[in-house]
Amino acid sequence: MPRTSRKRSTLANRAIVASAALLLGGGGLVAVNVYASAGEGDSHRSAPRTQNAGQWMSTIDCPDVATQDQLTNVPDAARPEVDRNLALIDSQITEAYKRFADEKAQIQRDPGFADNAILNPLKDKRAATLERIALSIGRVAERPQGLEGLAPCTLRAQDGQGQNGGQQGQNGGQGDGQDQGQNGGQDGGQGDGQGDGQNGGQDGGQDGGQDGGGQNGGGQAGNGPEASDFVDITTVQPNVKKARTARGGSKGTFSTNCGVNEAGKFNSDNVIVAPGVSNGAHHMHDYVGNQANDAFATDDSLAAGETSCRNQGDKSTYYWPVLRLQNGQDEADANADGGGKEGNVGEIQTPSQVTLTFAGSPKSKVTAMPRFLRIITGDAKAFTNGDANANASWSCTGFEDRQLKDKYPICPEGSQVVRSFKFQSCWDGQNADSANHRTHVAFADQNGRCQNGFKAIPQLQQRVVYDVPPGPGFAVDSFPEQLHKPVTDHGDFINVFDDNLMKKVVNCINGGRKCR
Numbered sequence: 001m002p003r004t005s006r007k008r009s010t011l012a013n014r015a016i017v018a019s020a021a022l023l024l025g026g027g028g029l030v031a032v033n034v035y036a037s038a039g040e041g042d043s044h045r046s047a048p049r050t051q052n053a054g055q056w057m058s059t060i061d062c063p064d065v066a067t068q069d070q071l072t073n074v075p076d077a078a079r080p081e082v083d084r085n086l087a088l089i090d091s092q093i094t095e096a097y098k099r100f101a102d103e104k105a106q107i108q109r110d111p112g113f114a115d116n117a118i119l120n121p122l123k124d125k126r127a128a129t130l131e132r133i134a135l136s137i138g139r140v141a142e143r144p145q146g147l148e149g150l151a152p153c154t155l156r157a158q159d160g161q162g163q164n165g166g167q168q169g170q171n172g173g174q175g176d177g178q179d180q181g182q183n184g185g186q187d188g189g190q191g192d193g194q195g196d197g198q199n200g201g202q203d204g205g206q207d208g209g210q211d212g213g214g215q216n217g218g219g220q221a222g223n224g225p226e227a228s229d230f231v232d233i234t235t236v237q238p239n240v241k242k243a244r245t246a247r248g249g250s251k252g253t254f255s256t257n258c259g260v261n262e263a264g265k266f267n268s269d270n271v272i273v274a275p276g277v278s279n280g281a282h283h284m285h286d287y288v289g290n291q292a293n294d295a296f297a298t299d300d301s302l303a304a305g306e307t308s309c310r311n312q313g314d315k316s317t318y319y320w321p322v323l324r325l326q327n328g329q330d331e332a333d334a335n336a337d338g339g340g341k342e343g344n345v346g347e348i349q350t351p352s353q354v355t356l357t358f359a360g361s362p363k364s365k366v367t368a369m370p371r372f373l374r375i376i377t378g379d380a381k382a383f384t385n386g387d388a389n390a391n392a393s394w395s396c397t398g399f400e401d402r403q404l405k406d407k408y409p410i411c412p413e414g415s416q417v418v419r420s421f422k423f424q425s426c427w428d429g430q431n432a433d434s435a436n437h438r439t440h441v442a443f444a445d446q447n448g449r450c451q452n453g454f455k456a457i458p459q460l461q462q463r464v465v466y467d468v469p470p471g472p473g474f475a476v477d478s479f480p481e482q483l484h485k486p487v488t489d490h491g492d493f494i495n496v497f498d499d500n501l502m503k504k505v506v507n508c509i510n511g512g513r514k515c516r
Helices: 011-020 076-102 104-109 112-138 180-184 205-213 299-304 499-510
Strands: 057-061 154-157 230-232 253-256 285-289 317-321 323-325 353-359 374-378 393-396 408-410 417-422 459-466 474-476 490-494
Touching (some): 076 104, 104 112, 112 154, 317 459, 393 408
Antiparallel strands (some): 057 154, 253 353, 285 317, 317 490, 353 459, 374 490, 417 459
16 A cells, blocks of 8 residues: 555635534534445445344444453463464454444344354354464463353444434434434434434435445445544543652653654554554554564564654654544545455544653652563553553643543644553563563552552653544544444554663653653
């Protein structure tokens, strides 16, 4: 796929999207999916449901194998094969979700069809892959028990979804209240009550994408987000509390300038989670810093790679899911893996600003990060996994004392969307990675202390700003079944600082200075 870069949204685009959004009440909810394909038949206006009357199915919900206790200590000798099979499990869910999206009308008519055509075949594939994982570990260590219980998946209904596939709406379009998007059904659309609203833009509702606008690159993906995923930031109460730095803490910071991905380096790989697997993320990533990062990157190739960082001693790689303006405009990846083929559609937005800051500990001095330390913050599957590992947050410039975990912000005119990531700041002192990519690092406790013998390291604090039109016409890329939910936002980091620069980072932080 050719590299592309996008400038910030023009005033014309801002006016187009803003004029298509219908603000509702004090909550600031607005119409989403305003660019969904208007050429879809009536058969796609209702979401699939199961035998439980009134439940409108929105996605496929599968246990996340990689986070299970049985896989926290995979032996190094088995790791490559385990990683490949974990990536295969993600591909199996993606394919099943595509079938689900294509067959939603049939599922509505015959709820048993979902079991026979989607869930049972998916269970069989997962069971075979889980057996391969168990065998690969069993060759070099004790075979993990109980993995077969992770094979079954279910269809998931959104909370508060109704039977009518939509509400009567205001002005012929949106429904009442903040759960309008939920009542409409995530995939099946806003339903019967939406009809003529928004000049037909929501005709067919959230269903527009996989067999309409999504795969063909002609507009909003049919798998989210929805109106209830957005909130007017001015209605949110301040919720940020800053920890006080105690005597003995480390007050300094070190900032590195690596640009905003002006070169347009994108791919749908994830070398941390799925090394050696093309399209292992099933969504597109933005990259700043190291320019050699793809699925097949090694420590050596990263060390030899070029960097977009101003300080050439920082060859670290920083990456996160792209944010797209869902305005019906084709992107270069409209028919590519990780892009339109998997429901990620719209124009990729180049950030207006990326700030990368390493901060200290409020309770202690920090120690150097090991070279090639890998850290993931947030959870790309938080919508189905739950929010235990979800810690990325959303806000608006001028309102950053209000941080949102599970909502996208609607920013007022003149304010820009902000994504913030705070990475784990405690390290086990031994490992640069772990089998689940989490247990070798941890967050400090509520008092700012590292527990269990972990050591404080410089905390990466990442802030990414976008100039997008006010309103709900944007979303982050996600795994298809995660429905572009804001809670699935996440960031990835591999430390490739040279030794001298890392020493400077530690000295600046521990010395209470602000350095660049």
